[in-house]
Amino acid sequence: MTMSTRTLGSTGPQVSALGLGCMGMSALYGGADRAESIATIHAALEAGVTLIDTGDFYGMGHNELLIGEALRTAPAARREQARVSVKFGALRGPDGGWSGYDGRPAAVKNFAAYSLQRLGVDHIDVYRPARLDTDVPIEETVGAIAELIEKGYVRHVGLSEVGAGTIRRAAAVAPVADLQIEYSLISRGIEESVLPVTRELGISVTAYGVLSRGLISGHFSADRQLAADDFRAHSPRFQDENLRHNLNLVEALRKIAEQKGVSVAQIAIAWVLSRGEDIVPLVGARTRERLAESLGALDVTLDAADLVAIEEAVPAGAAAGERYAAAQLAQVER
Ligand SMILES: NC(=O)c1ccc[n+]([C@@H]2O[C@H](COP(=O)([O-])OP(=O)(O)OC[C@H]3O[C@@H](n4cnc5c(N)ncnc54)[C@H](OP(=O)(O)O)[C@@H]3O)[C@@H](O)[C@H]2O)c1
Numbered sequence: 001m002t003m004s005t006r007t008l009g010s011t012g013p014q015v016s017a018l019g020l021g022c023m024g025m026s027a028l029y030g031g032a033d034r035a036e037s038i039a040t041i042h043a044a045l046e047a048g049v050t051l052i053d054t055g056d057f058y059g060m061g062h063n064e065l066l067i068g069e070a071l072r073t074a075p076a077a078r079r080e081q082a083r084v085s086v087k088f089g090a091l092r093g094p095d096g097g098w099s100g101y102d103g104r105p106a107a108v109k110n111f112a113a114y115s116l117q118r119l120g121v122d123h124i125d126v127y128r129p130a131r132l133d134t135d136v137p138i139e140e141t142v143g144a145i146a147e148l149i150e151k152g153y154v155r156h157v158g159l160s161e162v163g164a165g166t167i168r169r170a171a172a173v174a175p176v177a178d179l180q181i182e183y184s185l186i187s188r189g190i191e192e193s194v195l196p197v198t199r200e201l202g203i204s205v206t207a208y209g210v211l212s213r214g215l216i217s218g219h220f221s222a223d224r225q226l227a228a229d230d231f232r233a234h235s236p237r238f239q240d241e242n243l244r245h246n247l248n249l250v251e252a253l254r255k256i257a258e259q260k261g262v263s264v265a266q267i268a269i270a271w272v273l274s275r276g277e278d279i280v281p282l283v284g285a286r287t288r289e290r291l292a293e294s295l296g297a298l299d300v301t302l303d304a305a306d307l308v309a310i311e312e313a314v315p316a317g318a319a320a321g322e323r324y325a326a327a328q329l330a331q332v333e334r
Contacts, residue, residue: 003048004298006280010202012156012177013083013125017273018298019051020044020291021208021282025066026059028231029213032286034066041070043288045078047295053180053206053282055087055130056115060096064118072120085206086115087130087160087180089141096229101331103133105144112148126177128158131331138162138170146174158206163333164197176203183207183279185271185310186216186237186249186319189334199278209323210272210281211265212237216250216314218257218264236321245320252313262300265290269297271310 004017023029025037041052054063064086071079088111089101102111108129115124127148129141148154156177159170170176179198183190187209198205211217213232222243226233237246250264257267272281285291302310322329 003050005050006204006277008126008156008177008204008206008280009175009278011175012204015051015083015280016049017280018049018269018294019053019085019206019280019282020049021053021284022063022067022286023053023055023058024284024286026063028058028229029284029286030227030230036287037066038070038073040286040288040291041067042074042078043291044285045070045074045082047291049295050081050083051085051206051280051282052082053085053087053208055090056111056118057087057090057092057130060092061114061118064115068118068120083125084119084121085126085128085158085178085180086119086124087128088112088115089129089131089133101129101131101133103129103136103138103141105140105147108141108144109148112153116153123152124154126156126158127154128160128180130160132162132166132333138166139173142170142173142176149174159203161332164193166333167194167197167201167203171201171203176201178204178206178280180206180208180282182209182323183272183275184210184212184216185253185268185314186212186246187323188316189323191316199276204278204280206280206282207272208282208284210269210283212246212268212319212323213284215243215246216253216264216268218250218254220247220250222247234325235323236325237319237323239321242319242321249314249318253310256306256309256313260300260306262296263293265293266297266300267302267310269294270300270302271307273297274302274307
């Protein structure tokens, strides 16, 4: 199989059209199997996936150590093709609690030093603040990444969950490869004011939550028991009436998927892929089975009639509930 590729921004790296997001292998979606996680990363690399996404705070370093091990034990040719994208800045406590964001230049360099060690690499391909630190001008945070680039520790600047004004300010300091932000059939918020700006400035979008954290994967059901530390146990879209409403949207999508002989997850991923060459979906597969399903989306072609049917099944704004609980929503720029 030849993997199709997309370029991150006008100055960024060429990466596989589908990236692997590794967060769920360490945190937020309930327990994951370590050996299966590593096997999934290996299978992704073997299939030609080159974009691997993480955050230093996913499991407080656990995710980077996991990726480091997977890279170390992968065939050299695959390891060399991997482009690792790292988010930094989120502050955690020993109990796993969250206590804000730090985008000060000295902190950025400190975070990078630890990430390089945990990943076991000599550079990070794309380095990005996970959220805007509202106490630090974005110019200073991006300036620190630019210094790391100058010294060879980082290759490209990325951003995450920031709005149009911050994107412009950041891009005025250094070229930005991509903005990582939630984008899916049921989270289309970026279409109005963010996508026009990234397109104007030649910045790509690495879309996360393409399956809305499993909600629109076709595998989620209302009777699924979630642990208290599972993100979804507190996400408005997964609560009671909202969940029932949202799963009805999935059933409408399932009819289209069945007619095309593909799965719901494949339709949802293919829809994001169809939004433009500047968009690279990050899928959160943490097993080889889910990965294989996700990769199948690359072979799904949505024609005009399919897109109309999908729009009718899941019109923009159709989801019930916000994509984050109020406290987390306050940390994403809109
Ligand atoms: N920048 C940011 O603020 C931000 C925020 C969140 C995530 N991210 C990044 O984006 C990546 C993807 O986000 P996400 O994990 O929320 O995305 P997602 O792909 O929408 O959700 C992943 C979840 O969907 C379920 N799923 C069901 N079928 C699947 C399939 N065929 N393929 C993959 N997953 C399937 C899995 O749950 P089960 O394993 O339980 O089936 C998995 O845990 C993360 O790993 C992280 O790197 C970035």
